[in-house]
Amino acid sequence: MFRGSSNFEKLLDKATSPLKLEPDWPVIIQICDQIRQGDVEPKFALSCIKKKMTNVNPHVVMFGLDVLESCVKNCGAPVHDEIGTKPFMESMRETIKTTQHENARNKLLELIQAWAHAFRNSPKYRCVQDTVNILKADGYKFPTLKESDAMFKADTAPEWADGDCCHRCRIQFSVIQRKHHCRACGQVFCHQCSSKTTNLPKYGIEKDVRVCESCFEKANKPSTT
Numbered sequence: 001m002f003r004g005s006s007n008f009e010k011l012l013d014k015a016t017s018p019l020k021l022e023p024d025w026p027v028i029i030q031i032c033d034q035i036r037q038g039d040v041e042p043k044f045a046l047s048c049i050k051k052k053m054t055n056v057n058p059h060v061v062m063f064g065l066d067v068l069e070s071c072v073k074n075c076g077a078p079v080h081d082e083i084g085t086k087p088f089m090e091s092m093r094e095t096i097k098t099t100q101h102e103n104a105r106n107k108l109l110e111l112i113q114a115w116a117h118a119f120r121n122s123p124k125y126r127c128v129q130d131t132v133n134i135l136k137a138d139g140y141k142f143p144t145l146k147e148s149d150a151m152f153k154a155d156t157a158p159e160w161a162d163g164d165c166c167h168r169c170r171i172q173f174s175v176i177q178r179k180h181h182c183r184a185c186g187q188v189f190c191h192q193c194s195s196k197t198t199n200l201p202k203y204g205i206e207k208d209v210r211v212c213e214s215c216f217e218k219a220n221k222p223s224t225t
């Protein structure tokens with residue numbers, strides 16, 4: 001875990017270097033991949049990104065916002081679960097109130113508005129819309145919403161299901177018969193039914209991870225073309 005974090009921090013410092021003249025998208029994509037592959041905890045990643053918001057250098061702040069925007073768009077629920085919390089939203093409000101950089105303030109208002117729109121049907125992330133309402137009540141002016149900003153295109157691995165027996169052979173789990181999860185379908189299996197591994201590029205998972213028999217076959221069937 002520690003290695004992943006230090007590697008993540010190096011990537012983030014590179015992506016937000018004040019020496020850069022424009023966003024370093026290849027590095028930003030690597031950062032998103034690290035989160036999507038589980039190489040770094042989303043909570044840790046976002047705490048590092050948040051620190052960039054308070055940097056004295058406006059370039060660092062703006063590049064940090066580019067990283068934040070990309071992670072929210074590309075990493076799915078693990079990141080949404082972090083930003084859609086009251087503490088995170090409060091820290092964003094604090095940044096909007098205290099930052100010396102007008103561009104950063106406007107970019108953050110734009111992002112929070114886009115997230116509120118994207119999460120409009122998710123009560124779980126209600127505090128994002130609440131934050132927009134509070135900021136409006138505080139007199140902040142939001143830019144016109146661009147629908148495209150609120151489209152999260154990421155195809156992310158499904159959340160893990162729970163169960164007391166194997167999804168495929170129905171054997172009951174016990175102290176001996178341990179549970180395992182397929183990273184492709186998210187279902188719970190015994191070891192015998194999920195002993196294979198494969199990468200899942202469609203979910204941004206480049207390394208081999210545990211999958212069930214049927215997901216292994218699907219991921220490795222010869223293409224018909």
Ligand SMILES: O=P(O)(O)O[C@@H]1[C@H](O)[C@H](OP(=O)(O)O)[C@@H](O)[C@H](O)[C@H]1O
Pocket residue numbers: 178179180181182210
């Ligand atoms: O070994 P355990 O103590 O039962 O814990 C299980 C392992 O962590 C499994 O990881 P894996 O899928 O990578 O095997 C995970 O899928 C299960 O949900 C956990 O219950």
Ligand SMILES: [Zn+2]
Pocket residue numbers: 166167168169170171189190191192193
């Ligand atoms: Zn089984």
Ligand SMILES: [Zn+2]
Pocket residue numbers: 182183184185186187211212213214215216
């Ligand atoms: Zn599966």
